[in-house]
Amino acid sequence: MRFLTLAEDDFDYGAPESVAPGVRRVVARNPSKFTYRGTGTYIVGGGDDVAVIDPGPLLDDHRDALARALDGRRVRAILVTHCHADHSPLAAWLRAETGAPTFAHGPHGAGGADWDIGSLPDDFGRPPADGAGAPGVDHEGGADAADAAGEPVVEESTDTDFAPDVEVRDGDEVFACDGVTVTSLHTPGHTSNHTCFALDGDEAGRILFTGDHVMGWSTTVVSPPDGDMDAYMTSLRVVAGRRDDVAIPTHGPPIPDPAGYVGGLVEHRIERERQVLDAVRRGRSTIPEIVTDLYADVRVELHRPAGASVLGHLVKLVADGDVDAGAQGARPRLDGTFAAT
Incomplete structure (x- = not known):
């Protein structure tokens, strides 16, 4: 799989930059192994009326940069792809400032399963004391941007306070102005x-803003219980069957x-x-054993997010009848044991 990169000299943190006709990006300074160079907030609309996609994290400098980029424009809609803390928290501030409604499929966990997935051993995924480790990059939920972020975060945190003003379903129109129409596409996983x-514009053509569903720099972590590998694969096939001119993820370059x-x-x-x-x-028979086997050339600190995706695959394999989770039954855990059927 060939991935795409976004060099640090290809953008300036906090500076609005055009990425397509009528689409500008403001990148937050929150690089990490989950966010790559940082969260890209998108301002859609070439005139005075605009929509904002994924306002981003609670960072004062990103809030101020977004306010400068929006100066003189009327925000008509705030669109949130999902409720991880690098995407949705600043929506509350933007709604209070502009009066624009927020649009999303629902709050975090809307329609998802919930069960105790256990945990990986505390020392799993910790780099050696001497700092040595595999130099490779797997792109299974991590990349070299983690090096620029200092101490990498352990896991993605969730904005459980977010609830949209308008809950959307497939094909709902969420913004229309100046030859641009934006509709929603539910992509669970x-x-x-x-x-x-999905944007359809006279000048911009067909653009799909993919959030974290499709990213050019990395594959996506699909971590149970709210993440679902079977749903993710179905959603990927839906996107693969579309005829968009370009995909624009929240992290990384356009695709x-x-x-x-x-x-x-x-x-x-x-x-x-x-x-x-x-x-x-x-x-x-365990997730640490599987990860150590399959990700031997990957930096150790990326093994924990890799373990989350491996659990996602195991949930699907158990449901398909290819793997037995023993006493776990149909609810595999990070600390469980597994055997082939």
């Missing part, structure tokens, strides 16, 4: 409420030929599932 937003790229992601995920099943058949 990364989270159960994840939604992409040309999104149908071809997402088709490659589908194949990548199918291959990863095959590798996880093969590892279990070879006697790797």
Whole structure:
């Protein structure tokens, strides 16, 4: 799988930059192994009326940069792809400032399953004391941007306070102005409420804002219980079957030929599932064992998010009847044991 990069000299933190006709991006200074160079907030609309997609994290400098970029424009809609803390928290401030309603599929966990997934050993995924480790980058939920972020975060945090003013479903129109129409596309998988937003514009053409569902720099972490690998694969195939001119994720650069790229992601995920099943058949019975086997050339500090995605694959494999979770039944856990059927 060939991934795309966004060099640090290709953008300036806090500076609004055009990425397509009528679309500007403001990047927050929150780089990490989950956010790559940082959260890209998108301002859509070439005239005085605009929509904002993923206002971003609670950072004063990002809030101030967004206020400067919006100066003189009327925000008509605030669109949130999902409720991780690098995407939605600043929506509350923007709504209070502008009076614009927020749009999303629902609050975090809307329609998702919930169960105790257990935990990985405390020392799993910690780099050696001497700082040595595998130099490679796997792109399974992590990349070299973590190096620029200092101490990487352990996991994505969730904005449980967010609830949209308007709950949207597939095909709902959420913004229309000056030759631009934006509609919603529910894409569960990364989270159960994840939604992409599709722009159809006279000048911009067909753009799909993909949030974390499709990212050019990395594959997406699909972490149970709210993440669902089966739903994610179904949603990926929906996006692969569309005819968009470009996909624009919240993190990283725009993706040309999104149908071809997402088709490659589908194949990548199918291959990863095959590798996880093969590892279990070879006697790797725990998630740390599977991750250590499959991600041997990946920096150790990226093993924990890789473990979350491996659990996602195992949930699907158990549901498909290919793997037995023993006493866990149909609810595999991070600290569970697994065997091939």
